[in-house]
Amino acid sequence: MPNYISKMFGASPVAPMQEHMETCFKAARELVALFEHAIDGEWDKAVESRQRIVELEQEADELKKQIRGQLPKSLFMPVPREDLLNLLWAQDQIANKARDVSGLVIGRRMKIPIRLRQDFLNYVSRNADAAKKARKSVRELDELYETGFRGAEADFVEALVEELDQIENDTDEMQAKVREELFAIEKDLPPVDVMFLYRVIELTGEVGDMAERIGRRLELLLSH
């Protein structure tokens, strides 16, 4: 005889959401490695990094589909389904942006001008930091469910999100600086390269933007 009490529980989305975030963060982290290799001119290794990012992005996509599939509208959850799906979307975007940036860099064998290199690397890894902090926040999701999204645990996540905002602010400032430096030397570089450099700078910044958006979504979950 099938048991009805056990049937009434839907699969919890928490663990898969965390796994998805883990995968997306790995993609962002690999992006730092990719730029290091590209700057050193080690294109074989850079291509390998690109390959890993593509694989991670695909893995994240699979997880995303699986999570969406297990969240039918008939589920009654402590947080609105829409908010959870929006959080999932933001997480997924981190992997997507990492894939886009890596594609541009590898496809064009892009060279970062020497004067930009250090600031550029710092900028990329700060964006990865933002993704890391987003991961740390999402890792608290099971604790948030445990406490019913309130009390000391909610305050803790709130603080994490604040730190995440700080890091994202840093990336904004660093982006402005890198752009400024590029602007100063852009006349001496091939115009098409410059165009794509601006594009890469912008896309890389979106990794941080998406991490910040994860923070916003988490705050929304807390506010219900």
Add this chain to the structure above:
Amino acid sequence: MENALIYMALAAVFGLFMAWGIGANDVANAMATSIGSRAITVKQALLVAGIFEFSGAVLAGGEVTSTIRKGIIDASSLGPTPELLVYGMLAALLSAGLWLLIASQRGWPVSTTHSIVGAIIGFAIVGIGVDSVQWGKVASIVGSWVASPLIAGIFAFLIFNSVQWLILSRPDPLERARRYVPFYIFLAVFMLSLVTMFKGLKHVGLELDVLECYIIAVACGIVVAVIGRFFIMRIQPNRKAEKRFSYFTVERVFAVLMVVTACAMAFAHGSNDVANAIGPVAAVISIAQEGALTQESPVSIWILLFGGLGIVIGLATFGRHVIATVGSKITHLTPSRGFAAELAAATTIVVASGTGIPISTTHTLVGAVLGVGMARGISAIDLGVVGRIFLSWFITIPAGAILAIIFFYILKLSFG
């Protein structure tokens, strides 16, 4: 009475089969939350269920058995043909048993209580007459089928909110869990023993006055709470597991509490559901022995023992398999949730048992789980399944009734 022995033997066989079915299938619903939250193992669940189902049935099952036996049908309307009631009660057992068999094979969520009550009403209307049904009593029973999940839900909501407020939302949840969980243990034991003593012990031949009941209930609560506290204090924080999930040790404290509420749930289930199997048996036996269904005589302790035994046999033969299957499926109900649902459901059921109202254990537990869900305690509840569970009794009552009418005429023809 002619054929008295045959009637009694048939009633015993059908009743035993029904009790066996309740033990084999239905208990899993009651125990599922405990095993699912890993508070107890399958072996422990079987042991706990066996002991507490049995004592629930014997100590607190009398009132509901009374209701099934003589509360739904007005026996005075039978007049010179008490055999009709014998056929009817046997038919009710057969139809409820058959309906449960069909439903469980099809995977329909049906309640033993709903099918037996539906069956009794069914044969009474057709076989004896519409006036023979005590409609006032039936209305209160049906009303309680709506009220019991609701009340359990509200209870569970309040209990889980108190857990959040006292323990989970605090910066030092482990210390607070250690401090407050014994109080919840006390509450569970106190409620259960109080209701049992108020209503149940007459059947065992013990008469206590109100004050004595309260004193004993408080004493029982304190004793179990102190034992529980001993186990709680022995739990060492598991730092490694806490790195992955910081409430790991807190949940282990709640697991101690959940052992208590699992016992409570088994007790409550035994106290209410044993009547579904042996209420009709009790009716048949008193008619067969005395020629009429007397309103005065209480349910004999032997019949309660018989029912409790049937449940335990069902549990021992098939329960292990069912409980193991169920337990592996529920993984997202941690002890802090499971206990709240079980405490709320068990309290509601035991109070109903004390008042003699047959309610659905499963529905009550579902209501309690929803209550925890309303307090943002459960990550995902499938409302589609919940809807099907609650809707099932709209089909079960007429189905039980129609089958009972068929069996009634078959029995009437073969004996009459």
